[in-house]
Amino acid sequence: MQNRRLFWEIVEKIEESIDSGQYPCGGRLPPERVLADLFNVSRPTIREAIIALEVRGRVEVKTSSGVYVIEKAQDVTNQLPVSAFELTQARALVEGEAAALAVFSITEEELNRLHQVLIAMEKGIDAENADREFHHIISAATRNNAILYAVQNFWHLREHKQNIKEAYSNVCHGSVDKRLDEHRNIYNALKNRNPQAARMAMHEHFNRLINSLFDASEAQALEEIKRKNNETRGLYSINHLVEHKT
Incomplete structure (x- = not known):
């Protein structure tokens, strides 16, 4: 690692x-x-x-x-609105097929590198970079530079769009064991050269992630409702009148 x-x-x-x-x-x-x-x-x-x-x-x-x-291309990261939900759905679609495709071309050396990344994840060593490297190895193993380019840009969005960074940080740190198990399933499917299992394992990984994003979004919305209700209660409450009368 x-x-x-x-x-x-x-x-x-x-x-x-x-x-x-x-x-x-x-x-x-x-x-x-x-x-x-x-x-x-x-x-x-x-x-x-x-x-x-x-x-x-x-x-x-x-x-x-x-x-x-070459001249650096203009960064369009902040020009187009992209939500964490959109990014996760796109990643599931592209990386699911990337995993299935990589089954046929991934080398033993790349499988060994994936295994080393899993060991780093288990030990909690630089987990964020380990996660990124895991997905990079798989996308590179497709031998399709367009797929590699797409996955790299997904990570660029994840790391540079503030709304996405915040959304992911709310869910990734609280599900370390589940994320590790999901990555193990992806690795095992690749090692067993099973494209359908690889695709399914990648889809299950992102399905859990997007549902976690929904849960976090709902919890945040409820907290906002409670906050506004408390503000309104404080504004219109007559508790002080009742207490004074008593």
């Missing part, structure tokens, strides 16, 4: 270097071996970081030429 944490750290460090102008737009990143030496990691880890940077629209990989920094 340490290598997986390094993967995201390297993505962030390279993005910082791009933003600072160290690697300007139109320029080429250092070769893979140079980056591996620079960050003291393996070349496969650098490859994973480059894939993520490409998905994020920060670099373009040109065959037999290199990896080039």
Whole structure:
């Protein structure tokens, strides 16, 4: 799991270097071996970081030429209203099929990485990044960059839209055991090469999540009703008159 944490750290460090102008737009990143030496990691880890940077629209990989920094695409995160319910439904639809598709192409090395992520989840090590990495591995295992791009953007919405961040934080921290069991079921279906089971396990994961979002939303609405009722009761109550008379 340490290598997986390094993967995201390297993505962030390279993005910082791009933003600072160290690697300007139109320029080429250092070769893979140079980056591996620079960050003291393996070349496969650098490859994973480059894939993520490409998905994020920060670099373009040109065959037999290199990896080039491109102009950052305009962030539309805050331009379109998206609710936590919409995001979760979209994730269920896309990631359910991604899990079913990944069954046919996921490698033993990727299955081992998923298993390491599960161990990290069991130990409570960096749970949020472990969750993100679990879904990233599966989407990458589809060998379909459009699916990988979609899943990465789902996570971008989850991490940058304030309403979604708040909604997810209200439900994710209170269901650690259930979330772990759901991820185990997804992993076992992939390991057993069962596409229908993989799809169903992913759907069950998101079905529980969206129902938890509804429960949290209803509880919040009830709290708001109670708050307003208490304000109204305080405004119109005649308890003080009754008590004074007594």
